[in-house]
Structures are given as structure tokens and as C-alpha cells.
Amino acid sequence: xxxxxxxxxxxxxxxxxxxxxxxxxxxxxxxxxxxxxxxxxxxxxxxxxxxxxxxxxxxxxxxxxxxxxxxxxxxxxxxxxxxxxxxxxxxxxxxxxxxxxxxxxxxxxxxxxx
Amino acid sequence: xxxxxxxxxxxxxxxxxxxxxxxxxxxxxxxxxxxxxxxxxxxxxxxxxxxxxxxxxxxxxxxxxxxxxxxxxxxxxxxxxxxxxxxxxxxxxxxxxxxxxxxxxxxxxxxxxx
Numbered sequence: 660x661x662x663x664x665x666x667x668x669x670x671x672x673x674x675x676x677x678x679x680x681x682x683x684x685x686x687x688x689x690x691x692x693x694x695x696x697x698x699x700x701x702x703x704x705x706x707x708x709x710x711x712x713x714x715x716x717x718x719x720x721x722x723x724x725x726x727x728x729x730x731x732x733x734x735x736x737x738x739x740x741x742x743x744x745x746x747x748x749x750x751x752x753x754x755x756x757x758x759x760x761x762x763x764x765x766x767x768x769x770x771x772x773x
Numbered sequence: 774x775x776x777x778x779x780x781x782x783x784x785x786x787x788x789x790x791x792x793x794x795x796x797x798x799x800x801x802x803x804x805x806x807x808x809x810x811x812x813x814x815x816x817x818x819x820x821x822x823x824x825x826x827x828x829x830x831x832x833x834x835x836x837x838x839x840x841x842x843x844x845x846x847x848x849x850x851x852x853x854x855x856x857x858x859x860x861x862x863x864x865x866x867x868x869x870x871x872x873x874x875x876x877x878x879x880x881x882x883x884x885x886x887x
Contacts, residue, residue, distance in 0.1 A: 701880055703816065703878045763817070
């Protein structure tokens with residue numbers, strides 16, 4: 660099927676290695692951040708989130724790091740597996756003034772080499 | 774628990790024809806979102822519902838797009854008439870409330886306008 664990953668930055672990693680996907684967000688007032696994984700032909704799937712009062716959060720094989728000083732978010736995937744191949748989007752949300760709009764970044768395509 | 778359900782999964786129409794997409798959110802989720810995702814890009818919000826009320830439709834092209842969520846559960850997004858530039862994936866997402874930021878996405882409807 661048609662890929663959502665066309666014309667996106669691509670990261671290729673060897674199976675078993677760790678992956679780091681980076682994201683620069685735009686709004687310094689954003690207070691909630693989410694990483695989504697999107698496989699071809701599917702909707703975005705929630706991976707992990709972090710609020711602005713934290714700088715690190717860990718899940719199963721994934722870690723999100725937040726650096727508010729430089730407005731940078733990263734997703735670390737440990738022991739990358741072929742099933743991790745997908746497009747990864749970061750999203751930011753600013754909940755002030757009653758606004759709950761999620762703004763997505765451009766996405767990074769992760770390719771895992773068996 | 775069933776996820777967000779969307780239909781149809783694929784739709785091919787000629788320009789100037791009408792088209793409609795249907796979404797059934799996760800049971801108990803009061804907030805429903807419609808997004809459009811162009812190839813190689815992240816989703817962009819079209820409209821957000823809190824129960825049956827459209828609380829954010831600022832990005833919805835109102836000259837040709839309309840949406841409804843009459844009973845606060847299912848929702849329909851309509852385009853009439855469709856244009857070539859409307860070709861995209863239309864994603865529906867839901868969350869428990871506007872204060873629960875995690876949004877869960879459906880598989881999307883891929884629209885092709887010829």
C-alpha cells in the first residue's frame with residue numbers, strides 16, 4: 660500500500676541496536692507531548708507521553724526525553740526490532756486558555772535492518 | 774476493548790462528487806476529533822467535538838466540509854463537492870475528555886479524488 664513515509668527523514672538501524680528519534684517542537688508554552696507510531700495503512704498508535712514538569716519518562720523498551728530549554732524531544736527505543744519499523748511522530752499540546760489542540764511534527768521513518 | 778472504528782477504509786471518487794466518512798469512537802470517550810493527513814505529513818486537526826458540540830472547527834473548510842455528531846457518539850464527516858486537493862487520509866480519534874489528552878486513532882479512510 661501507499662507509504663506514509665515518503666519524503667520523510669529516515670533513520671536506518673540494525674536489529675538489536677538502540678534507536679534515537681529526535682523532534683524539535685515549536686511552542687515554548689506546550690505542556691504535554693506524545694510520541695505516536697504509524698505503520699503503513701494504519702492510524703497513529705500511542706507510544707508514550709510526557710508532561711512538561713518532567714524531563715524523562717520510561718516505558719517498555721522506550722524512553723522519552725524532554726529538553727524544554729531548547730524545545731527538543733527525543734524517543735529512544737532499546738533493542739530495536741523489525742516490528743518497530745514505522746513512521747514516528749511527535750506531537751505537542753498546549754492546554755492553556757482551554758485549547759487542547761495537538762500539533763504533530765513532520766515525522767521520521769524508522770527502518771530496521773534484520 | 775474495541776478501538777476507534779472508521780468506514781470505509783478506502784474511497785475513490787471523481788471530483789465534484791460528494792463523499793462521507795463515518796467514525797465510531799471508543800466507548801465512553803466524549804471527545805472526538807477529525808484529522809486530515811496528507812502524504813508524508815503529520816495529521817492536521819479539522820474539527821473537535823465535546824459530546825455533540827463542535828468546540829473547535831477553525832481548521833474545517835466550511836465551504837465544502839461539514840461534520841455532525843448528533844447523539845454524541847458516532848460522527849460523520851462530509852465533503853461536497855470534492856476537489857482533487859482533498860485526496861488524503863481522514864483520521865478519526867477519540868479521548869475520554871478534553872482534559873485527558875491521550876488521543877486514540879482509528880485506521881483512517883484513504884480518499885482518492887480523480
